Amino acid sequence: MRFAPVLRRGAVTAAAATLAVLVAAVPAAAVPPTTPVFGATIDGHAAYDPQTTCDPVAKPGTLGFRELALRTYPTTGDSGIVRACSAAEVTEHKEGRAWDWTINANNSADHARADELLAWLLATDAHGNQHANARRLGIMYIIFDGRIWASYRASEGWRTYTGSNPHTDHVHFSFSRAGALKQTTWWTAADQPASWPRLERGASGVTVQVLQHLLNAAGQTLTVDGSFGAATEAAVRSFQSAGGAVSDGIVGMVTWSRLLRQVRTGDQGSAVRAAQVALNASGAGLTVDGSFGPATQAAVTSFQSAHDRPANGVVDPAVWQMLIAGIG
Numbered sequence: 001m002r003f004a005p006v007l008r009r010g011a012v013t014a015a016a017a018t019l020a021v022l023v024a025a026v027p028a029a030a031v032p033p034t035t036p037v038f039g040a041t042i043d044g045h046a047a048y049d050p051q052t053t054c055d056p057v058a059k060p061g062t063l064g065f066r067e068l069a070l071r072t073y074p075t076t077g078d079s080g081i082v083r084a085c086s087a088a089e090v091t092e093h094k095e096g097r098a099w100d101w102t103i104n105a106n107n108s109a110d111h112a113r114a115d116e117l118l119a120w121l122l123a124t125d126a127h128g129n130q131h132a133n134a135r136r137l138g139i140m141y142i143i144f145d146g147r148i149w150a151s152y153r154a155s156e157g158w159r160t161y162t163g164s165n166p167h168t169d170h171v172h173f174s175f176s177r178a179g180a181l182k183q184t185t186w187w188t189a190a191d192q193p194a195s196w197p198r199l200e201r202g203a204s205g206v207t208v209q210v211l212q213h214l215l216n217a218a219g220q221t222l223t224v225d226g227s228f229g230a231a232t233e234a235a236v237r238s239f240q241s242a243g244g245a246v247s248d249g250i251v252g253m254v255t256w257s258r259l260l261r262q263v264r265t266g267d268q269g270s271a272v273r274a275a276q277v278a279l280n281a282s283g284a285g286l287t288v289d290g291s292f293g294p295a296t297q298a299a300v301t302s303f304q305s306a307h308d309r310p311a312n313g314v315v316d317p318a319v320w321q322m323l324i325a326g327i328g
């Protein structure tokens with residue numbers, strides 16, 4: 001049984017939205033969420049810790065994951081987080097640490113979306129950690145289309161689900177208490193404030209040029225002069241409020257993350273200019289023409305190789321983060 005979703009988007013703090021919005025820059029085509037750059041430190045597989053109390057308030061980690069999934073797959077829906085205390089069953093929904101993602105298992109496109117997100121959750125990361133994103137998010141178990149994956153029985157992989165509801169109209173995610181409270185590394189370890197320059201009125205330099213190009217890519221019409229003045233501040237506020245974020249005119253990690261747009265060979269425009277300016281700050285020597293051709297591609301692969309990243313020539317959020325951090 002499903003209950004009406006409780007939509008409390010206002011309850012999502014700016015910080016909560018940070019990682020979710022990383023994926024907003026990615027086209028709506030089938031692309032899994034972007035994984036931030038993490039170190040080797042990772043959470044263990046969540047132990048089984050079922051609902052014991054009733055506190056039907058959506059928890060921040062649950063909200064954050066919902067935001068991540070819905071931003072990545074905007075055609076999919078929300079079947080709710082909280083469930084009333086009067087419900088008879090034991091369910092983490094009653095503690096606001098479970099989410100039902102509306103997915104029709106009988107629709108192949110929908111099924112593919114779910115398969116993609118689940119594969120992303122359970123993939124091994126660059127450090128060799130199995131089920132890395134599921135662990136970082138504190139996912140305790142997942143039920144979909146007659147199968148269950150549980151972190152506490154991870155070695156068994158996907159198993160047949162024997163509960164009465166086969167979960168063919170939604171994917172159920174339960175979170176550990178730490179995951180629900182955003183105490184897991186997805187929420188705590190990707191935040192690298194030192195590598196996200198904080199820009200506000202009065203700032204100047206190459207980083208401001210990158211910012212201005214990215215704002216233009218988001219629809220603003222700034223003159224790119226590398227000077228964070230009144231016009232740039234107004235553009236930042238406008239961009240922030242359009243995204244429902246706190247409109248403080250200050251560019252920190254949240255705003256940077258929302259501004260980043262993935263660019264690759266063949267792309268054109270201000271986001272490409274931003275990447276070219278940032279690459280030049282690392283010595284690329286590109287003409288800033290907004291056209292992502294072979295020279296830009298070569299500069300990106302060279303930058304990636306120098307930073308031990310897969311040299312695929314795509315400026316994804318992880319590359320953006322390193323580029324912006326590298327401007328200094």
Ligand SMILES: [Zn+2]
Pocket residue numbers: 093098099100171172173
């Ligand atoms: Zn559920």
